Amino acid sequence: MDKVAKRNQKWALAILAFFVVISVSTFAYNEYYIYLSVYLWFGLIYGLCLQYGRFCFSSAFRDLFAVGVVRMAVGITIAIALFALVAALVTASGLSTFHPAPSSIHAVIAGAIFGAGMVFAGGCASGSLYKSGEGNMNAMLVVLSISVTQALFVGVGGWTNKLVPESWHHSALEKGLPASINVTDGWMDQYLAGYVWDQPVTTFAKMMGWVNDSFLGAFMGNFIIGVVLPSALLLALVYYIWSRKPYIRKQVKLGKTNITFVDHIKGYWSMLVASKRTAIAGLILGVAAGLHMLVLQGVRVKFGVKNAGTLLERMGFDFGLSVNGTVFDPGYWYVTTQEAQWVGWMIQKLGFENMDNIFFGYVNGIPNPAINPADWMSIATIGGAAIMALLYKEFKFKKPTLELATWAIIGGILMGIGARLALGCNIGAFFVRVANGDPSGWLFGIGMVPGAYITVKFFNWWTDRQMKKQLSASGL
Amino acid sequence: MKSTLWIVVVVTTFFTSFLLGYSLPPLIESGMIGKKTTQIGLKPKLDEKMKDYYRNLQNAE
Numbered sequence: 042m043d044k045v046a047k048r049n050q051k052w053a054l055a056i057l058a059f060f061v062v063i064s065v066s067t068f069a070y071n072e073y074y075i076y077l078s079v080y081l082w083f084g085l086i087y088g089l090c091l092q093y094g095r096f097c098f099s100s101a102f103r104d105l106f107a108v109g110v111v112r113m114a115v116g117i118t119i120a121i122a123l124f125a126l127v128a129a130l131v132t133a134s135g136l137s138t139f140h141p142a143p144s145s146i147h148a149v150i151a152g153a154i155f156g157a158g159m160v161f162a163g164g165c166a167s168g169s170l171y172k173s174g175e176g177n178m179n180a181m182l183v184v185l186s187i188s189v190t191q192a193l194f195v196g197v198g199g200w201t202n203k204l205v206p207e208s209w210h211h212s213a214l215e216k217g218l219p220a221s222i223n224v225t226d227g228w229m230d231q232y233l234a235g236y237v238w239d240q241p242v243t244t245f246a247k248m249m250g251w252v253n254d255s256f257l258g259a260f261m262g263n264f265i266i267g268v269v270l271p272s273a274l275l276l277a278l279v280y281y282i283w284s285r286k287p288y289i290r291k292q293v294k295l296g297k298t299n300i301t302f303v304d305h306i307k308g309y310w311s312m313l314v315a316s317k318r319t320a321i322a323g324l325i326l327g328v329a330a331g332l333h334m335l336v337l338q339g340v341r342v343k344f345g346v347k348n349a350g351t352l353l354e355r356m357g358f359d360f361g362l363s364v365n366g367t368v369f370d371p372g373y374w375y376v377t378t379q380e381a382q383w384v385g386w387m388i389q390k391l392g393f394e395n396m397d398n399i400f401f402g403y404v405n406g407i408p409n410p411a412i413n414p415a416d417w418m419s420i421a422t423i424g425g426a427a428i429m430a431l432l433y434k435e436f437k438f439k440k441p442t443l444e445l446a447t448w449a450i451i452g453g454i455l456m457g458i459g460a461r462l463a464l465g466c467n468i469g470a471f472f473v474r475v476a477n478g479d480p481s482g483w484l485f486g487i488g489m490v491p492g493a494y495i496t497v498k499f500f501n502w503w504t505d506r507q508m509k510k511q512l513s514a515s516g517l
Numbered sequence: 518m519k520s521t522l523w524i525v526v527v528v529t530t531f532f533t534s535f536l537l538g539y540s541l542p543p544l545i546e547s548g549m550i551g552k553k554t555t556q557i558g559l560k561p562k563l564d565e566k567m568k569d570y571y572r573n574l575q576n577a578e
Contacts, residue, residue: 050521057525064532075539082532089529136549332537339540342547342571432522 049431056424056431060085073352076340077417083333084418087167087326087374088174088425092435094322096120097168098467099159102493107501109283115312116319117472118272120326124476125268127331132477133259138334138341138372142474143240144481148463152488155459155466159489160496162186162452163445166376166466169453170419174426179441179449184380186453187460191381192388194229194461195400201228209235219364223397229461230399237464244478253478263478271483277309284312330374330473337372349414350406361386361408363396369405369415375469376422377460379415382407400461459492547571 060081067074090096094116101113131137142148159165162183164172169187172180205228213224213235224230246253246262253259288308289300297304314320346352349370350362362368369378381400385407388395396402410416430436441449456466463470463485471489474482544550546563548571563571 053521054524057528061528061532075536078532079536079540082529082536085529086533089525134550136544329533332533336533336536336540338549339542339544340536342549342574343540343543345570345574347574428525432525 046434049434049436052436053428053431056428060421060424071356073344073356076337076344076349076352077412077414079333079336079340080414080418081421083329083336083374084421085425085428086329087418088171088422088427089429090322090326090329090425091167091171091422092174092426092429093433094319094326096171096319096322096326098165098471098489099163099168099493102156102489103160103497105279105283106494106497111279111283111312112316112319114279115276116316116323118276119313119320120323121472121476122268122272123324123327124330124472125264125327125478127328128334128477129259129264131331131335132254132263133256134335135254136335136338137254137477138338139473139477139479141242141244141477141479142464142470142481143237143242144479144484145237145240146484147237147240148470148481148484149488151459151463151470152485153459153492154488155456155463155470155485156489156492156494157496158452158455158457158459158492159467160452160493160500161448161455163448164452166380166456166460167422167468170376170422171426174423174428175430176427176436176438178439179445182441182446182449183453183456186450187377187457188380188384190454190457191377191461192384192395194458195381195385196227196395196398197229198227202226202231204228205231205235212236212239218399218403221364221397222399222403224399227398232462233399243480245480246478248480259478267478267480268476276313280305280309280312284308288312327476330476334373341372350408353408353412356412358408358412361389361406363401363403363406365403367404367406368408368413371415371469373473374418375415375465375473376419377457377466377469378405379413379419381405381457381461382413383410383416386410386413543571547574 064078064081068078095113096116097113098117101117104110104112105114128137128139132139159168162169164180164183166187169180169183173184209231210225213231216224216234216238218224218234222230224234244253244258244263245267246255246258249258249262249266251258251262253263285305285308288311292300292304341347344352348367350365350367353359353368354362354366369382371378382405385395385401386409389407396407401407427436460466460470465471465474467489470485471482475486476482541550547568
């Protein structure tokens with residue numbers, strides 16, 4: 042074994058040991074910390090799987106639109122279907138922690154902005170997190186850009202108030218929010234309370250007239266109608282546009298002259314199983330994401346709480362709780378909100394008041410990142426990705442060029458805005474929602490397609506232009 | 518590399534299994550999982566007040 046491999050293994054085990062020590066020592070200090078450890082260990086699994094399968098929504102769209110490679114898009118769809126199966130089981134048992142989001146055109150618009158941003162940045166929200174674990178400094182810049190943008194965007198006021206429609210303003214006032222929340226000052230606050238909260242919240246089960254947490258609702262409504270059928274159709278479309286012709290060419294080369302419907306079914310199947318690594322990662326991700334909801338619900342019942350804010354208060358941490366006594370505690374996989382929180386916490390520590398908006402002050406709070414449950418998940422995701430990257434010799438500190446850094450910052454800004462408008466990113470607003478039968482997840486996904494497509498085309502044009510410039514400069 | 522990967526897998530599985538084991542009994546005791554098992558002899562060691570408390574936790578949302 043070479044020296045690099047040995048050193049990598051030592052680092053991988055050191056990272057793992059760090060998480061073990063954190064979990065065990067905090068549990069020994071106070072049993073309530075196990076709540077945070079749930080996020081930690083599932084976050085670690087997400088990180089391991091994301092890096093192993095190289096799961097990135099940005100890559101999925103870029104590979105598909107730019108070079109016609111379907112591997113990642115197929116892998117993500119498989120992961121959604123598997124997560125949906127486990128989620129349906131958890132939902133049917135009445136143990137789901139999932140809450141559907143409001144569904145309307147805002148999810149499509151937000152998806153388009155987010156989709157454009159992730160192609161600019163070269164990585165989605167979860168992709169940038171795992172790439173940070175690989176030592177990719179460009180991805181770290183993306184994470185920083187998303188975090189800062191969100192933290193600033195949720196509190197933006199001043200001239201942006203003039204952009205708020207009168208109906209939003211009145212509707213926001215009617216919500217009767219606590220006096221500490223200055224709902225009439227801030228575009229985001231009036232957008233949330235005056236528009237988003239008025240939109241319908243539903244699931245495919247409810248749309249079919251079934252009870253969401255019944256067997257029929259969870260499996261037939263949310264899983265089959267909400268996930269399996271649209272996913273199968275989507276994959277059929279992907280096969281028809283990108284995989285069909287290469288498959289026919291391959292069959293002709295093998296001597297087949299007449300390609301039948303059965304052959305196309307075989308081609309469709311071979312597309313699904315083309316990448317073992319992505320499929321395995323998708324399988325584990327799906328199961329882990331479902332179990333995460335189950336375990337967290339159990340711990341909530343054990344401690345008699347509905348939100349981690351109550352536990353933090355019991356442990357003596359009352360700084361940064363929202364006016365409702367809550368902190369961000371989704372109960373499942375999420376990426377971007379906790380990124381906004383740690384910047385929000387820093388801004389507050391620097392002396393700027395930011396608890397008068399809905400995002401921080403009314404819903405999510407800004408707890409110290411060291412005791413923020415969702416932050417434990419993100420840190421562990423980065424750690425898990427680092428472990429896997431070290432073991433596969435894919436860990437390397439990579440400095441970005443000025444051009445890449447610029448794209449990273451622009452992409453991060455767009456993703457930050459898109460994530461806040463949709464109340465989540467490619468994981469929280471798409472992956473988790475779609476898998477749990479929430480139509481707003483599909484709306485976000487529909488928005489991501491044109492956003493990513495236009496940006497991929499822009500990059501093609503940009504690269505051509507740069508190459509022509511370089512060629513003319515070298516006199517060729 | 519393989520043995521280190523196995524260590525990672527085993528440790529991660531151990532901790533998540535522990536968490537799963539830790540979280541299931543409250544769900545069973547509160548009747549959120551396996552309601553039928555309590556009817557064939559297994560009785561949760563909870564008084565009515567505590568059971569009501571857990572049931573309300575499930576219902577209140």
